[in-house]
Amino acid sequence: MNKPTLATLWLDGCSGCHMSFLDTDENILEILNIIDLVYSPIIDIKEFPQNVDFTLVEGAVNTVEDAQKIEEVRRKTKTLIAFGDCAVTGNVPSLRNPFGKEDTIKVAYSDEIMNFFKDGGLPEHLPKAIPLNKVVEVDYFIPGCPPPANAIYNILKGLISGSVPVATEWTRFGR
Numbered sequence: 495m496n497k498p499t500l501a502t503l504w505l506d507g508c509s510g511c512h513m514s515f516l517d518t519d520e521n522i523l524e525i526l527n528i529i530d531l532v533y534s535p536i537i538d539i540k541e542f543p544q545n546v547d548f549t550l551v552e553g554a555v556n557t558v559e560d561a562q563k564i565e566e567v568r569r570k571t572k573t574l575i576a577f578g579d580c581a582v583t584g585n586v587p588s589l590r591n592p593f594g595k596e597d598t599i600k601v602a603y604s605d606e607i608m609n610f611f612k613d614g615g616l617p618e619h620l621p622k623a624i625p626l627n628k629v630v631e632v633d634y635f636i637p638g639c640p641p642p643a644n645a646i647y648n649i650l651k652g653l654i655s656g657s658v659p660v661a662t663e664w665t666r667f668g669r
Contacts, residue, residue: 498547498654500525501533502577503567505560506587506623507553511578512536514640515550518647525647528654544570548653550577550636550646554587555624557617568630573653576625576632577646579639586639587623595619636661 504512512535516522532543542563549571555561568574579585590598599619626632636649645661652659 497528497530499532499543499545500529500650500654501531501542501546501549501567501571502535503533503542503549503551503553503563504535505551505553505564505581506556507578507580508586509535509552510640511550511552511581511638514578514638514643515646517643519643521643521647525650525654528651542567542570546571548573548575548650550575550650551581551626552577554580554584555620555626555629556587557619559617561620561629564626564629573633574626574630575634575636575649575653576627577636578641579637581626582635582637584623584625588625591622595621634658634661 502512502515516536518525529548531537532546533539533549546567549567551564551567551574553560555564576582580587584591593601599616603616634649634653636645638645645663648663649659649661
């Protein structure tokens with residue numbers, strides 16, 4: 495029998511959620527015994543595969559490329575999980591929203607850097623940084639900044655076994 499497949503994706507975030515995923519310590523070995531990790535920034539696979547059972551997505555949608563990527567991932571994933579407060583609410587990346595895209599880019603990037611990117615190197619930013627569910631349907635939410643390792647482990651293990659765990663047993667927003 496084939497194992498269920500798991501992918502993880504990092505959009506506009508700090509990688510703290512992936513670090514928390516790795517912090518499940520020896521429990522990650524248990525998870526890796528019952529799933530196949532088929533795509534992640536922690537492994538070297540370049541193309542997102544078809545028919546992924548579960549995908550954990552960290553980070554907000556901030557650029558056109560992010561939006562296209564999450565739409566592709568949604569098409570290829572059975573259960574999409576917003577993983578961490580940036581993916582769930584927009585959190586830190588959305589702090590730019592009150593200032594607008596252009597002003598944020600002017601402040602964040604010097605003239606020297608902008609000249610370097612003038613021929614298309616800087617990704618095209620969306621007008622606002624937004625959570626995943628503003629772009630695609632999300633099946634499950636794991637809040638936290640980052641989510642605690644035991645929450646990731648218990649929720650993922652529950653979902654893989656076919657139950658629908660209650661995230662609030664292990665996490666809350668901002669924790």
